Amino acid sequence: MAENTTLTYDRPSTGRGSRGIGLLKGPVRSVWLLHRRALLLFGAYLVLSAGSLVWLRFIAPGEELGPCGSLGSDLPPCGPPPLDSMFDFAGxxxxxxxxxxxLPLAVAFYAGAVLVGAELERGTAGLSWTQSVTPGRWLAAKLAVPAxxxxxxxxxxxxLYRWVRGAGxxxxxxxxxFTDVFLALGPAVLAYCLFALAVGALAGLLVRRALPAGGLAFVxxxxxMLFADGRRDRLWPTADVVWRNSRGELPNxxxxxxxxxxxxxKRVERCWDPQVAMPPGCHSGSGIREWYAVFxxxxxxxxxxxxxxxxVLALAAAATFAAFRVLRRLHA
Known part of the structure; x- marks a missing residue:
């Protein structure tokens, strides 16, 4: 009786664990290989910015540099830091x-022009989809690694910026x-980066050409960002203060x-300084004056x-959802 020499191969497991490993070794690795120059450029940006902040921390004016004394003493005179030092630090x-x-503007252009738009324009995305990578996993990796x-x-x-700013x-x-300070100090800039990434991916899927997609995402x-900057002061109720018979000042x-x-x-915004000529209606019959400020x-x-x-995170989630919906229609 002849032996059965048929070779059999075990099919790879399709469980959740193998899918996770495949996602790590497949699309994520592909993102690194295709976009390693951009990722290395971002790493250089981080190193340069972090190094600049650490350097600024150690030249920050106003630190305790040692004892000081009055004029005529053997100690260096006390007083504010030199103007040139302050200018260099602040600038x-x-x-x-x-x-x-x-940074979100650069992220938006990169995501639209390079991360998604260029691959759709060259056809490399479609080639990936014909292999073992599904369109959904492809886009998920495109968003997850940069995020x-x-x-x-x-x-x-x-x-680091908060640390340095507090020192000087x-x-x-x-x-x-101030716009730059507000964004650099808190988590809002992180939300804008995620929003820019999602908008770039959506623009790339809609336009499917590198430069137009990058330009659209940037705009x-x-x-x-500019719209939010102009209406940021409306996001939280203001406080107010009233001074009677003596105009006060708000802190800087x-x-x-x-x-x-x-x-x-009634509060009349045009009426402020009684020492200068004020429009009609700013003078009351009594000698009592009250100044107010909203801040x-x-x-x-x-x-x-x-x-x-x-x-902004809600907008980023909406843009991400829209990107997956557009991808599904493209692959349908």
Whole structure:
């Protein structure tokens, strides 16, 4: 009786564990191989920015550099740091804040032009889909790898920026409500990075050409960021204060929204300084004057940050959902 020499092969397991391993070794590895130059460029950006922040921390004016004394003593004179030192510190720290705050624009262009748009234009995405990688896993890996790198890297930069800013606060002329400072200090910039990534992927799937997709993602992200910047002060209820018979002053850290005089029980914004000529209607019959101001104190930083972060994360989730829906229709 002849032996049965038929060879049999075990089919690879299709359980959840093997799918997870395949996702790690397949699409994620493909993202690294195809986009390693961009990922290395982002790594260089992180190293340069972090190194600049650490350097600024150790040259921050206003630190305790040793004992000081009055004129005529043997100790160095006490007083504010030199103007050139303050300018160098504030200017360089402002440049780093700008690089952190507006990173989402670069992310949007990269995601639209390179991450998704270029692969669809060249046809490499379709080739991947004919292999063992499904379109859904392909897009998930395209979004997951940059998202993890962005979240971890920008978090480190934001914490470093907060550390450096706290060390040299006396030498700074900007405040928490300045656009670059506000974004660099909190989690809102992380939400904008995720939003930019999702918008870039969606633009790439819709346009399917590299440069137009990148430009569209850049413009949409810029519009959203500028729109939010112009309406940020409306995200949380303001505080107000009234001074009687003597005009007070708000601290420099307060974001002033409105000010004026209380005339006949009504707030008139045009009426402010009684020492200058004021429009008709600013003078009351009595000699009692009340000044008012509407503002956001520095304690409103975190409420505004968290509200804006939540809104942008919701937009990012909507853009991600839309990207998967468009991908499904393309592959149908």
């Amino acid at each position: 360089n720290l402002g440049a780093v804040a700008f690089a952190i705050a507006w 993890v790198l962005l979240l971890s890297g920008v978090t480190v930069l934001s914490l 606060a006396k030498a700074l002329g900007d405040q928490w409500y 949409v992200t810029a519009i959203v 850290s307060a974001l002033q929204m409105e000010n004026g005089l209380v005339v006949a029980g 956001h104190p520095s304690s409103h930083f975190w409420p505004i940050q968290l509200v804006e972060t939540g809104i």
